[in-house]
Amino acid sequence: MIGPIKIPILHFLKITILLYTKMGEVSLTEEVKYERTPFGKDMLKHFAFDPAWKNLNHGSFGAAPRAIRNKQRAYQDECDARPDLFIRYRYPKLLDESRAAMAKLLNAPIETVVYVSNATMGVNTILRNIPWHDDGRDEILYFNTIYGACGKTVECVAEINRYAVQPREMHVTYPLSDADVVKVFKDSIRASRAARKFPRVAIFDTVSSLPGLRVPFEQLTQICKEEGILSLIDGAHGVGHIPLDLSAVDPDFFVSNAHKWLFVPRGCAVLFVPVRNQGLIRSSLPTSHGFQPKTSGGGTPSSLPPAKNSKFVNNFEFVGTIDNTNYLVAPEAIKWRDEVCGGxxxxxxxxxxxxxxxxxxxxxxxxxxxxxxxxxxxxxxxxxxxxxxxxxxxxxxxxxxxxxxxxxxxxxxxxxxxxxxxxxxxxxxxxxxxxxxxxxxxxxxxxxxxxxxxxxxxxxxxxxxxxxxxxxxxx
The missing domain is CATH 3.90.1150.10 (Aspartate Aminotransferase, domain 1)
Known part of the structure; x- marks a missing residue:
């Protein structure tokens, strides 16, 4: 009798990829070359819109080109062929490659970049991890144009922390110059301190949602540095939308949807936390295998292969069983934008x-x-x-x-x-x-x-x- 055949893991992967390539799916071993397409209606051939539909609201939910969606589906097929092999061994490697591509695009160190499902999840992750002072003086500063879900997050965080932290709304009436927005921000900081409060975190947009307006987030971030306030940039309309250099801006926290303007399938967002602040972010949402308890026992051992990255990065690598193959195709989206659109x-x-x-x-x-x-x-x-x-x-x-x-x-x-x-x-x-x-x-x-x-x-x-x-x- 012939015993069981032992085939190395990588060989299994090659067999799986070959099978799906022969079935007409996208090859994961061959690099695809894209042809330049003129902007305008010629570009529609790359998207899956109904011919009768006019998509003038890209800013809400984004749209991914067919080529990027097909790449994701190839990863899904590979995962379905051998789930444990893909999820436990292949996925972490591909995720690191995607994080590296995103970090390069944002000019940020790779160890500062992880993925979450959307910008709202990123804002929640930060605010729900901040250890608020117990004297009730902490405040979260935000403009009245804050995205609705994030505004409710601020209220919820205040409520579940028994109002150890309080919201402070900064009111702007548009149109305003950037200098006027900066003045409102500075005045609000002074008002907070005059009330014997401690402005702990300030949330502001790159581009606000309704109305859709660019915010002078670079200047606001600099003011936070000068004033000792943690800056949380809601860049839901950020990557792929406006030029971004996180090493130059250097916020304390930044989150940006990749599924809106970068053409990554929804929902996918990048969360940036510089090394200096990673100790504040104890857990992903929900808490999962990457969490490291402070108890002496260290918690239940993970059944996943040993993590190779930092505690912060490992926190976000596996957050429950969910299809995150969209996180893996950010490099393909960046490449598509370079070759089809000119960069x-x-x-x-x-x-x-x-x-x-x-x-x-x-x-x-x-x-x-x-x-x-x-x-x-x-x-x-x-x-x-x-x-x-x-x-x-x-x-x-x-x-x-x-x-x-x-x-x-x-x-x-x-x-x-x-x-x-x-x-x-x-x-x-x-x-x-x-x-x-x-x-x-x-x-x-x-x-x-x-x-x-x-x-x-x-x-x-x-x-x-x-x-x-x-x-x-x-x-």
């Missing part, structure tokens, strides 16, 4: 210019304006906010685009629903500073005609919203 600089120049010029075109047709300051720093990104021709008052005025104040949120939801159901698009419409705005995204697969097209649709729905019975009508 980060070319992408950012096209998309930011398109957002700015497209926003102006929409505003011109609507007879309104875009939200910007005199220095045009607010629009130095891929998002643009256009004022809608809708007014709000205590009572609707017949014959005008006027909505009752009490109905403003219901009207907002209905406007978005009509755009989806009748026009196969979605626009982030929001009520801000007493007015309605539409946030539009610039992206490599769009051109100016897409903005001109949506301008007509926005004009139509705004005119309908001002008519009597709008909320009662079927559409």
């Amino acid at each position: 980060e600089k070319a992408i950012m120049e096209y998309t930011s210019n398109l957002a700015r010029e497209g926003g102006k075109a929409v505003a011109k047709l609507l007879g309104t304006k875009i939200l910007d300051n005199d220095e045009h720093t607010l629009t130095a990104c891929n998002l643009v906010n256009v004022l809608l021709p809708l007014e709000v008052s205590e009572s609707a005025i017949p014959g005008t685009n006027t909505v009752k104040s009490a109905d403003k949120y219901e009207v907002t939801l209905k406007l978005q629903k009509i755009l989806i159901e009748e026009h196969n698009t979605f626009i982030a419409i929001f009520f801000f500073q007493g007015q309605w705005w539409a946030r539009l995204s610039g992206q490599v697969y769009l051109d100016i005609t897409d903005f001109e097209w949506v301008a007509g649709k926005l004009k139509d729905v705004c005119e309908r919203a001002g008519k009597q019975g709008f909320l009662e009508s079927k559409n």
Whole structure:
């Protein structure tokens, strides 16, 4: 009788990869070469959008090219073929390679970079790990334009810590110059200390969500250094969107979605914690095998192979059983952007210019304006906010685009629903500073005609919203 055949692990992998290559799947052993594609509608062939759908809201959920999704699916197939081999031995190696590619893109040391599922998870991970002082003086500073989920996180952290830490909102009214934003920040720090509080952490965006505006995060980070405040940058709209150099900015914490603007499949975000602060981050969310208890016993031994990285990196390597093959394809996304699009600089120049010029075109047709300051720093990104021709008052005025104040949120939801159901698009419409705005995204697969097209649709729905019975009508 012939005994069991012993085949080395790497040989198993080669057999698995070969089998799936023969079945028509993406090869994981052969390097793919991509061809340059012009920006605009030619780029649509790389994405899986329904031909009838106009994707003018890339900023919310992103979109990954087919080639990147196929690469991820090849890893999924490899995992399904031999789950334990892939998850225990192959995945950690691939994850380190992906972390290295992301670290290079951000100009950050590899030991400072890990992955989490999204920016909200990153913000939660930081705030729920900070050891707050027990004298009740700690404060978390944040602007009133904070992303909604992160704002609720601040409130929740205060609540579960029995208000050992308190939130302090910093109010800005746009448009503002960068210097004015900095002044509001400095004034808030002074106000916190005047109230005998301790401003412990400050959260601010790279580019805020609603409205979509670039924030002078570099200057705010520097102020935090000078004032002894921990800086937490919510870069949900960061990597792949605007130029980033984390070694130069040197924040205390930074998180950025890779699935929005870098074309990595959702959900994937990079979490940056410099070595000086890694001792503060005791656990991932949820706590998993990488956690190192301070008890003498050291906790239950892990059944996973011995970790080769630092305690911080190991904390985030295996966080429960979940499909994180999207974390592995960041290098392929970066390569795709280089070869198909011409690199980060070319992408950012096209998309930011398109957002700015497209926003102006929409505003011109609507007879309104875009939200910007005199220095045009607010629009130095891929998002643009256009004022809608809708007014709000205590009572609707017949014959005008006027909505009752009490109905403003219901009207907002209905406007978005009509755009989806009748026009196969979605626009982030929001009520801000007493007015309605539409946030539009610039992206490599769009051109100016897409903005001109949506301008007509926005004009139509705004005119309908001002008519009597709008909320009662079927559409």
